[in-house]
């Protein structure tokens with residue numbers, strides 16, 4: 001069964017060692033950088049990050065990081081859609097496990113978690129993707145994410161009303 005677990009000393013090495021396909025490198029930060037971003041978000045006191053390992057039974061197959069109020073980290077240029085909203089901030093499935101439905105299941109679990117309102121209620125969940133990332137674009141659209149015209153770090157922003 002696919003489920004999310006917190007990143008701990010138990011799975012840290014596996015998370016850091018996960019790899020994507022070379023052509024996908026522009027699409028997502030590596031997991032070490034994401035964990036550093038989580039540290040910054042959490043210690044800033046203005047934003048929040050929820051990093052998770054994605055498991056298939058006992059096997060870690062990917063990494064997911066949700067965020068809250070990413071606008072506080074992006075500075076004054078940040079799109080309004082990132083303010084006081086949740087974000088599907090990072091998602092990757094290790095190259096050995098792609099194409100088996102884990103990415104789709106992880107997004108479903110992410111939205112289920114967000115709807116427990118861990119940082120309080122909010123209007124929307126945002127995500128962003130590289131304009132060439134057709135797989136991510138279609139995956140998020142299938143959950144109801146709609147592009148709103150915003151761009152962040154050269155990525156297209158899409159918003160899901162909660």
Ligand SMILES: CC(C)(COP(=O)(O)OP(=O)(O)OC[C@H]1O[C@@H](n2cnc3c(N)ncnc32)[C@H](O)[C@@H]1OP(=O)(O)O)[C@@H](O)C(=O)NCCC(=O)NCCS
Nearest residue numbers: 020024027028091092093098099100101102103104129136
């Ligand atoms: C995007 C990503 C997380 C998807 O995870 P995944 O486990 O491989 O995807 P799934 O098996 O759950 O498939 C989800 C959908 O994408 C489609 N898909 C997956 N890989 C595909 C590929 N290489 N080409 C075309 N379609 C693909 C599947 O057919 C499926 O569509 P459907 O549910 O309508 O049939 C994964 O490809 C990945 O880690 N990519 C690199 C990092 C990245 O792009 N992250 C997103 C940043 S915004």
